[in-house]
Amino acid sequence: MTKTALVIGITGQDGSYLAELLLSKGYEVHGVIRRASLFNTDRLDHLYNDPHDPTTQLMLHYGDLSESTSLRRICDQVQPDEIYNLGAQSHVRVSFMQPEYTADVVAMGTLRMLEVLRDYSAASGKAVRMYQAGSSEMFGASPPPQNEETRFHPRSPYGVSKAAAFWHCVNYREAYGLFIANGILFNHESPRRGETFVSRKITRAAGRIKLGLQEHLYLGNLDARRDWGYAPDSVEAMWLMLQHPEADDFVIATGEDHSVRDFLDKAFEMVGLDWTKYVEIDQRYMRPSEVDHLHGDASKARAALGWAPKVDFDGLVSTMVEHDLVLAEQEKTLKDAGHSITPRGQFADG
Ligand code: NAP
Ligand code: G4F
Secondary structure: OOOEEEEEOOOOHHHHHHHHHHHHOOOEEEEEEOOOOOOOOOOOOOOOOOOOOOOOOEEEEEOOOOOHHHHHHHHHHHOOOEEEEOOOOOOHHHHHHOHHHHHHHHHHHHHHHHHHHHHHHHHHOOOOEEEEEEEHHHOOOOOOOEOOOOOOOOOOHHHHHHHHHHHHHHHHHHHHOOEEEEEEEOOEEOOOOOOOOHHHHHHHHHHHHHOOOOOOEEEOOOOOEEOOEEHHHHHHHHHHHHHOOOOOEEEEOOOOOEEHHHHHHHHHHHOOOOHHHOEEEOHHHOOOOOOOEOOEOOHHHHHHHOOOOOOOHHHHHHHHHHHHHHHHHHHHHHHHOOOOOOOHHHOOOO
């Protein structure tokens, strides 16, 4: 029997890799997208077919976590077996500037989705399974290594909202016997990472500076340490959580941590440049309260799900730098032809 999945946040980094994974496993995949004034499906375009083609396995629907009516209608129409809630205002620095909006989408949006799940499960009689995208940002100030037993001490409106979403999911699992798995994922990156997250900001800049398209890279705290993994490895863990016999919560991490400085060293070494000549510290990229050190212990996921990361830190940085060098070469060709090129990752104060 073909399984049907509903992915909220399908246009994001993880959503696009998850859609690829599910399609490769024969799923019919439905995604929720937000209406925007410009198309926002770049990360999915290689997967998308004309919906009028009866063989297409990927369908997109307009909806939003801020509106339960749309989620309810989509769920009733699509009749999913598995729901992946990856939708979020996912930028930590932006959450300090838009705390109410972040809480509404991340915490309340998850609660809205849970109410839809509760009613849809009862009406359809299906044993529906839901994945919730939790975050290591929930651990915040708790010292490393962090695992499923570590106390949450979030340090941002985003982290607080993710912790609220986590507990809503635990409560719905206990109260209504629903299959809901919380993934507690540590940072994961890829060539599809948004360009205002530090990893991609660095690899985009390394490529552009190498080709003379950018002079400086403005950053905030270089001392923060993160457990950086590879996004395709992470989405495999999401799928495994929903195939597990019991609904549970799992930390997903590489078990290695590096500083932002280490990331700079590696990325600029790859393009043969000394980053200290180009990087400048800009206070607007600092956070009112910072998460200093994340280092995950994913032993539970290794034992119960058989999950392990396939790509290490060096492999991750190399993949991103190689990709972004090609992008920079394309931009250079455009620039040489008279087009203007803007390093958009440095546009806003996030
Ligand atoms: P991302 O690239 O920022 O993607 C977020 C997705 O959520 C996008 O598809 C976005 O749509 C959608 N979205 C935003 N607001 C929405 C709303 N109001 N209603 C419905 N959808 C909305 O994030 P990601 O890196 O793929 O991360 C996926 C999830 O995992 C997020 O929940 C994130 O918080 C969480 N997470 C990420 C990491 C990480 O390191 N990447 C680690 C732990 C947890 P648009 O494209 O229209 O903006
Ligand atoms: O790349 P970041 O913005 O990721 P952050 O804050 O760790 O959040 C990401 O990972 C979470 C999982 O732990 C996710 F839940 C969340 O959705 C998101 O995907 O920043 C990483 C570190 C921070 O300590 C930040 O202060 O890099 C530091 N940093 C230094 N300069 C910077 C910059 N971060 C950004 N975005 N931009 C800078 O210029």
